[in-house]
């Protein structure tokens with residue numbers, strides 16, 4: 413049976429079922445209070461991996477997590493992402509991983525998250541307009557300066573992973589992936605081969621009741637929900653998978669965390685495996 417913990421970069425131990433904070437509203441006041449309560453409950457339930465990004469509210473989501481969780485519990489990893497920026501005050505968000513932007517966003521994340529070091533920092537997207545060596549070189553410098561512990565990437569191909577690994581030590585990859593959306597199966601396989609953590613984003617949104625009769629059938633057999641089946645499938649699919657489901661609702665949080673203990677039988681797994689053809693997104697399926 414796959415372990416419930418994973419050591420990111422070989423040394424940073426986290427529970428494999430994480431929490432994505434992107435959908436936690438930071439305003440108005442009552443919604444913020446609920447968000448704070450949901451984030452705290454996640455940690456209370458044993459979640460030790462929480463994902464955020466500069467992009468989520470331009471740092472507001474990082475501030476919310478610090479308000480909710482600082483001082484951080486022993487072993488809690490709050491990981492953030494940089495590399496998407498506004499074109500100017502109030503301007504559009506666009507991929508921007510120029511060295512100065514990455515440095516600014518890291519400095520701001522350190523302040524907003526109230527830490528001296530970001531144990532895991534992920535590049536939100538490779539910026540096609542900035543040389544890869546400049547983007548990753550800046551992240552490596554930040555690592556050498558002690559401001560960043562480990563580095564990860566997001567929404568990358570197998571080829572990009574290979575190129576990046578020539579420049580930095582990649583310890584995590586965050587790509588869109590789920591039971592019904594297996595376009596990035598080759599990236600997951602590459603991560604598994606290299607012992608790199610794979611954090612699938614959008615892990616449950618696709619698995620709403622009615623999305624696939626087979627998921628609903630397995631859920632009924634187990635007395636579970638479709639979202640729980642989707643998460644249990646991910647956890648059992650590969651030992652390097654660390655799903656980061658997100659929700660703003662306490663009930664959904666508790667439901668998602670409980671999926672840690674759900675075990676699919678071999679037969680159920682086989683039936684679910686056939687739902688998505690590796691390498692093709694749901695839109696492309698017949």
Ligand SMILES: NC(=O)c1ccc[n+]([C@@H]2O[C@H](COP(=O)([O-])OP(=O)(O)OC[C@H]3O[C@@H](n4cnc5c(N)ncnc54)[C@H](OP(=O)(O)O)[C@@H]3O)[C@@H](O)[C@H]2O)c1
Nearest residue numbers: 432433434463566613614615616617639657658659660664
């Ligand atoms: N690297 C990237 O480019 C990238 C992109 C997007 C997201 N992310 C990260 O990945 C995390 C997860 O991605 P995501 O939020 O797009 O997708 P997700 O976690 O698969 O789905 C979240 C959606 O599903 C609903 N939901 C959650 N649990 C549920 C349950 N048990 N039953 C029914 N509905 C449920 C939520 O609504 P309710 O609030 O109503 O529960 C929300 O609308 C984000 O929080 C973020 O940290 C990364």
